[in-house]
Amino acid sequence: PHVVVLPGDGIGPEVTQAAVTVLREVLPDVRIEELPIGGAAVDASGSPFPAEVEAAAKRSDAVLLGTVGGPKWEGLPRAMRPEMGLLALRKSLGAFANLRPVRVLSGLEHLSPLRPERARGVDILIVRELLGGIYFDGGREKREEEAFNTMRYSKAEIERVAKVAFWAAQQRRGHVTSVDKANVLEVSELWRETVTGVRSAHYRDVGLRHEYVDSAAMLIVTDPARYDVIVTENLFGDILSDLAAVIPGSLGLMPSASLGDGPGLFEPIHGSAPDIAGQGVANPAAAILSAGMMLRHSLGRPGLANRIDNAVNTALRSNPTRDLGGSANTEEFTARVLEALV
Amino acid sequence: PHVVVLPGDGIGPEVTQAAVTVLREVLPDVRIEELPIGGAAVDASGSPFPAEVEAAAKRSDAVLLGTVGGPKWEGLPRAMRPEMGLLALRKSLGAFANLRPVRVLSGLEHLSPLRPERARGVDILIVRELLGGIYFDGGREKREEEAFNTMRYSKAEIERVAKVAFWAAQQRRGHVTSVDKANVLEVSELWRETVTGVRSAHYRDVGLRHEYVDSAAMLIVTDPARYDVIVTENLFGDILSDLAAVIPGSLGLMPSASLGDGPGLFEPIHGSAPDIAGQGVANPAAAILSAGMMLRHSLGRPGLANRIDNAVNTALRSNPTRDLGGSANTEEFTARVLEALV
Ligand SMILES: CC(C)[C@H](C(=O)O)[C@@H](O)C(=O)O
Numbered sequence: 001p002h003v004v005v006l007p008g009d010g011i012g013p014e015v016t017q018a019a020v021t022v023l024r025e026v027l028p029d030v031r032i033e034e035l036p037i038g039g040a041a042v043d044a045s046g047s048p049f050p051a052e053v054e055a056a057a058k059r060s061d062a063v064l065l066g067t068v069g070g071p072k073w074e075g076l077p078r079a080m081r082p083e084m085g086l087l088a089l090r091k092s093l094g095a096f097a098n099l100r101p102v103r104v105l106s107g108l109e110h111l112s113p114l115r116p117e118r119a120r121g122v123d124i125l126i127v128r129e130l131l132g133g134i135y136f137d138g139g140r141e142k143r144e145e146e147a148f149n150t151m152r153y154s155k156a157e158i159e160r161v162a163k164v165a166f167w168a169a170q171q172r173r174g175h176v177t178s179v180d181k182a183n184v185l186e187v188s189e190l191w192r193e194t195v196t197g198v199r200s201a202h203y204r205d206v207g208l209r210h211e212y213v214d215s216a217a218m219l220i221v222t223d224p225a226r227y228d229v230i231v232t233e234n235l236f237g238d239i240l241s242d243l244a245a246v247i248p249g250s251l252g253l254m255p256s257a258s259l260g261d262g263p264g265l266f267e268p269i270h271g272s273a274p275d276i277a278g279q280g281v282a283n284p285a286a287a288i289l290s291a292g293m294m295l296r297h298s299l300g301r302p303g304l305a306n307r308i309d310n311a312v313n314t315a316l317r318s319n320p321t322r323d324l325g326g327s328a329n330t331e332e333f334t335a336r337v338l339e340a341l342v
Numbered sequence: 343p344h345v346v347v348l349p350g351d352g353i354g355p356e357v358t359q360a361a362v363t364v365l366r367e368v369l370p371d372v373r374i375e376e377l378p379i380g381g382a383a384v385d386a387s388g389s390p391f392p393a394e395v396e397a398a399a400k401r402s403d404a405v406l407l408g409t410v411g412g413p414k415w416e417g418l419p420r421a422m423r424p425e426m427g428l429l430a431l432r433k434s435l436g437a438f439a440n441l442r443p444v445r446v447l448s449g450l451e452h453l454s455p456l457r458p459e460r461a462r463g464v465d466i467l468i469v470r471e472l473l474g475g476i477y478f479d480g481g482r483e484k485r486e487e488e489a490f491n492t493m494r495y496s497k498a499e500i501e502r503v504a505k506v507a508f509w510a511a512q513q514r515r516g517h518v519t520s521v522d523k524a525n526v527l528e529v530s531e532l533w534r535e536t537v538t539g540v541r542s543a544h545y546r547d548v549g550l551r552h553e554y555v556d557s558a559a560m561l562i563v564t565d566p567a568r569y570d571v572i573v574t575e576n577l578f579g580d581i582l583s584d585l586a587a588v589i590p591g592s593l594g595l596m597p598s599a600s601l602g603d604g605p606g607l608f609e610p611i612h613g614s615a616p617d618i619a620g621q622g623v624a625n626p627a628a629a630i631l632s633a634g635m636m637l638r639h640s641l642g643r644p645g646l647a648n649r650i651d652n653a654v655n656t657a658l659r660s661n662p663t664r665d666l667g668g669s670a671n672t673e674e675f676t677a678r679v680l681e682a683l684v
């Protein structure tokens with residue numbers, strides 16, 4: 001299989017390198033093509049998502065992304081910002097469903113900022129809509145004195161991501177919580193109606209509950225064990241998935257998969273962490289686990305994915321990286337994972 | 343002074359009654375006018391915010407609100423929903439700055455869902471913009487198959503709420519965190535520029551940091567002590583203030599003040615809790631503390647406000663309500679507060 005690796009900025013190159021090492025170990029015949037994206041691509045060619053990178057990503061079997069962005073590029077005009085490269089990549093792959101699993105491993109509850117009794121047993125899959133909503137339609141008006149962005153969804157866009165969520169729930173504990181702000185927003189009314197309709201038409205065996213986004217933000221902290229699958233629109237998903245990601249104790253643990261009509265896109269959910277970039281101390285667990293999700297969701301190798309999951313857990317239990325109170329650097333942690341691959 | 347009390351729905355009548363009892367005790371000459379809002383007003387007159395209620399609120403010195411909404415009214419057409427009454431009330435009072443203090447009282451850290459060392463010393467004031475953003479402009483299109491809501495701000499709307507935040511920070515620890523999504527949204531770019539400009543022009547003595555909303559959602563849980571004042575737009579403020587409100591351990595503790603061009607509006611931030619309504623067990627602390635905020639911000643009686651704050655703290659330490667693991671019912675808790683008023 002052909003995997004395009006886009007290391008990106010900040011700690012992106014360090015953590016993707018670790019992930020590629022592990023990927024090659026379990027899948028020796030993988031063909032890796034490495035290309036720049038984000039700030040690195042701006043520096044190299046003036047665009048955060050060059051045409052040749054888009055072409056390579058589209059003809060690949062899957063894409064592994066590091067992280068994009070950093071203070072160096074913050075002052076640039078919008079179209080040249082690293083984040084715009086990421087949004088364009090997601091769009092060009094048709095990756096409308098962003099899967100973000102949040103799991104507290106048994107024995108690692110002490111890493112959570114929550115009291116251990118609240119963190120225990122948490123196992124949530126957040127399905128975030130990734131190509132619609134407020135991200136793609138905005139501007140400035142009235143001589144720059146006003147600005148707007150429009151959150152917009154069609155029924156079809158909601159249906160396709162709802163189906164992914166219900167399908168995922170069938171593989172798990174059979175329950176979906178749909179999050180919206182239907183007491184105020186028309187776009188959320190459509191969201192709620194449509195999700196309800198998809199369940200009635202195709203997934204009557206799956207439980208469905210609706211929550212308002214403000215209430216969900218509280219419940220994710222006070223009662224995270226109530227959730228199996230959460231499905232929500234792009235902006236709410238951005239906020240709630242980062243929020244939920246703190247429960248296990250470090251963003252450095254959280255992988256993601258973005259699936260849709262083209263090759264899958266796999267990336268850690270943490271940022272580019274410019275403060276520690278280049279020091280070799282970043283936690284590569286999320287990137288390695290993202291490679292695991294790639295094996296499972298895009299390359300059809302669930303057995304190899306499980307081996308990676310287990311090896312990362314073993315490495316975390318022996319000596320985690322500094323963000324988790326351990327002392328391993330990136331290379332040492334990766335070596336532990338390789339050793340633990342059985 | 344003339345105070346309009348709008349008990350509203352669910353536990354609203356019980357908790358506002360407790361607050362009025364305490365208010366009368368410290369300010370015997372207060373004139374209370376009680377009127378319906380929300381579902382109660384829909385039932386009485388077909389509108390969630392009747393014209394005579396609006397007129398009374400506008401000529402009052404301050405408004406004390408309970409809570410609105412409940413399953414009974416969820417199926418109604420939008421214009422008749424209780425929540426629309428609340429939004430119309432805020433607009434009609436010109437209440438653009440919603441102040442939500444979040445404080446973990448020393449000795450009450452054990453009530454928090456966070457580990458005690460993270461909860462200790464938390465003292466945040468969230469200033470939420472309340473009259474703009476995505477709440478007021480939306481609709482359905484394309485034969486109901488599409489829907490949208492537009493988040494819109496003018497520079498003037500951002501400036502006036504930013505000034506409230508900087509002013510509040512001057513009375514506190516001198517630091518403002520402004521939360522936006524400026525890496526993606528044009529409306530957030532305007533927000534960030536404008537807040538930065540207000541500081542440079544008028545508040546150079548106050549520190550200012552910008553955070554993205556997804557990152558802030560994490561940091562509020564992992565490092566809440568980093569915040570003094572947080573200022574943000576309406577929807578982000580809705581989500582983040584509910585999130586922050588879980589830190590002290592119960593929504594039942596959280597008051598709010600909404601200030602602007604007309605009489606101030608004071609309300610607990612918890613919902614109408616239909617499941618326990620009418621049982622006399624609701625926690626009235628947030629409503630009582632909201633009456634305290636009214637004394638401070640609208641009636642110019644900071645001494646009386648302090649007496650209420652202290653009395654509520656004493657009552658909480660002796661025997662809190664059930665949501666906090668105590669056994670006091672609403673009446674017993676209120677009696678404790680009255681006894682503790684010194
Ligand atoms: C960098 C940014 C554009 C992005 C988003 O908001 O989608 C990030 O926060 C994420 O969640 O992947």
Ligand SMILES: CC(C)[C@H](C(=O)O)[C@@H](O)C(=O)O
Nearest residue numbers: 183184214425428429580611
């Ligand atoms: C009930 C609802 C309209 C309201 C809001 O979103 O403003 C509530 O959640 C709040 O925070 O006061």
